[in-house]
Amino acid sequence: MQDRYRENETVLFGQEHRRREPESSGGRSLRYEDKMVMILTAAGGVAALDAQAVFYLMPFIATDFALGSSQIGMIGSAVLVGWAIGGLLMARASDRLGKRKPFLVAAFACFALLSGLSAAAMGFATLLIARILIGLAEGPVIPIKQAIVMVESTPSRRGFNMGIVQNFGAQLLGTLVGPIILIAVAQNAGWRWAFLVAGIPGLIIALLILRFIREPAIAAQAAPSPPSENGQSQRNGAHAWRHLLGNRNLVLCTLIALAAVAWFFVMLTFLPLYLIRNLQFSSSQMSLVMSLIGVAGVISAVIVPAISDRHGRRTAIMIFSAIGAIAPLGALYAGANPWVIGATLLIGCLMLGTFPLIMATVPQESVQPADAATATGLVIAVAQLGGGAIGPILAGWLADRIGDDTPLMLAAGLALIATGIAPFVRETKPPHRHDCAPTHPE
Numbered sequence: 001m002q003d004r005y006r007e008n009e010t011v012l013f014g015q016e017h018r019r020r021e022p023e024s025s026g027g028r029s030l031r032y033e034d035k036m037v038m039i040l041t042a043a044g045g046v047a048a049l050d051a052q053a054v055f056y057l058m059p060f061i062a063t064d065f066a067l068g069s070s071q072i073g074m075i076g077s078a079v080l081v082g083w084a085i086g087g088l089l090m091a092r093a094s095d096r097l098g099k100r101k102p103f104l105v106a107a108f109a110c111f112a113l114l115s116g117l118s119a120a121a122m123g124f125a126t127l128l129i130a131r132i133l134i135g136l137a138e139g140p141v142i143p144i145k146q147a148i149v150m151v152e153s154t155p156s157r158r159g160f161n162m163g164i165v166q167n168f169g170a171q172l173l174g175t176l177v178g179p180i181i182l183i184a185v186a187q188n189a190g191w192r193w194a195f196l197v198a199g200i201p202g203l204i205i206a207l208l209i210l211r212f213i214r215e216p217a218i219a220a221q222a223a224p225s226p227p228s229e230n231g232q233s234q235r236n237g238a239h240a241w242r243h244l245l246g247n248r249n250l251v252l253c254t255l256i257a258l259a260a261v262a263w264f265f266v267m268l269t270f271l272p273l274y275l276i277r278n279l280q281f282s283s284s285q286m287s288l289v290m291s292l293i294g295v296a297g298v299i300s301a302v303i304v305p306a307i308s309d310r311h312g313r314r315t316a317i318m319i320f321s322a323i324g325a326i327a328p329l330g331a332l333y334a335g336a337n338p339w340v341i342g343a344t345l346l347i348g349c350l351m352l353g354t355f356p357l358i359m360a361t362v363p364q365e366s367v368q369p370a371d372a373a374t375a376t377g378l379v380i381a382v383a384q385l386g387g388g389a390i391g392p393i394l395a396g397w398l399a400d401r402i403g404d405d406t407p408l409m410l411a412a413g414l415a416l417i418a419t420g421i422a423p424f425v426r427e428t429k430p431p432h433r434h435d436c437a438p439t440h441p442e
Contacts, residue, residue: 039209043208048169057186107139108141145165159305160305162305171298258386259417266392296348301352314422327415328415360376
């Protein structure tokens with residue numbers, strides 16, 4: 001059956017953009033926007049599964065390689081470091097060249113192949129190098145796929161689409177289903193095969209993107225930046241970075257993301273230990289309680305961005321950042337009842353739904369379209385290096401000197417810091433009545 005197309009003219013970022021949407025002869029087929037969201041959501045889940053595989057497989061790896069605690073920590077942070085660097089550099093290259101799709105296809109193909117390098121690692125050094133390389137390959141995934149979603153989404157559902165694409169698949173596959181699959185493979189076939197299982201779907205995603213995702217019509221050449229004082233484009237060289245770093249929303253979102261990512265990784269690192277050592281939970285009780293983080297991530301990926309589409313980005317960020325303090329405070333003050341602590345963790349970790357807003361939606365709505373991927377890459381790079389790598393180190397240092405409850409107090413404080421910064425973010429939600437894109441606040 002041949003598809004016929006109807007031309008749908010929309011206005012995005014203040015520019016006319018003609019979109020071709022398929023319509024089957026028998027009725028309305030799946031819109032390209034919906035298909036794009038489905039594919040890129042699955043892509044996020046596959047990338048998260050591969051990035052987090054080393055955490056789930058570490059008990060097996062540490063035994064085989066006789067790794068010490070410091071070596072385990074270095075391997076765990078290797079992907080974050082590579083992710084931050086690769087994301088920023090490749091996002092900027094994508095913006096400069098005005099191309100999205102080739103970078104995204106290459107990212108998934110590369111990390112799928114590099115998973116074989118992890119599986120073939122013969123010791124600490126080779127595994128460390130493999131994980132850094134995988135981080136470099138996966139880094140561009142979020143900035144570039146979100147730049148695609150930004151352009152291709154109907155403005156009135158842009159926040160919802162970006163939230164689903166960034167968090168839903170990542171939490172569902174990477175946090176909920178991933179551990180079950182990978183640990184089962186490791187127990188039955190070995191951790192090396194588990195790395196391959198985590199990586200092979202990347203090739204499938206690369207093929208799906210190559211076949212079904214189109215190159216966005218709005219790219220670098222379609223949206224020239226205003227000239228600087230000497231007449232050069234602000235996107236060139238140092239002018240581009242000064243322009244981005246002078247953007248109020250971008251700076252504020254970076255600070256919020258720094259606090260939010262630190263909140264998450266501090267809890268992820270120290271909450272399991274606190275539940276077992278201080279509250280005397282069994283391993284199974286701890287595992288059940290911690291799994292609710294993934295449940296909260298899946299739920300929040302839907303409701304928080306949807307709320308931002310109706311009531312504004314700033315409002316959603318403020319409310320759910322404040323709610324984030326409930327998770328660590330519940331562990332500290334709700335007693336030793338797993339059900340009560342699980343409930344506070346489920347509610348508090350709805351803060352995860354703000355991550356797509358502060359890392360992608362607001363930054364990209366605040367800059368020119370040609371700088372969209374760089375904006376997200378910059379926020380993620382600072383958040384991953386500062387919050388993901390330094391946050392747990394600081395929390396551990398405080399715990400050694402003050403007490404075991406200090407990391408969780410720090411996590412609560414970080415959520416409140418994010419809440420305190422959020423009111424200063426300029427609203428970027430597009431007005432529904434015109435269904436058009438917002439201006440770009442500086």
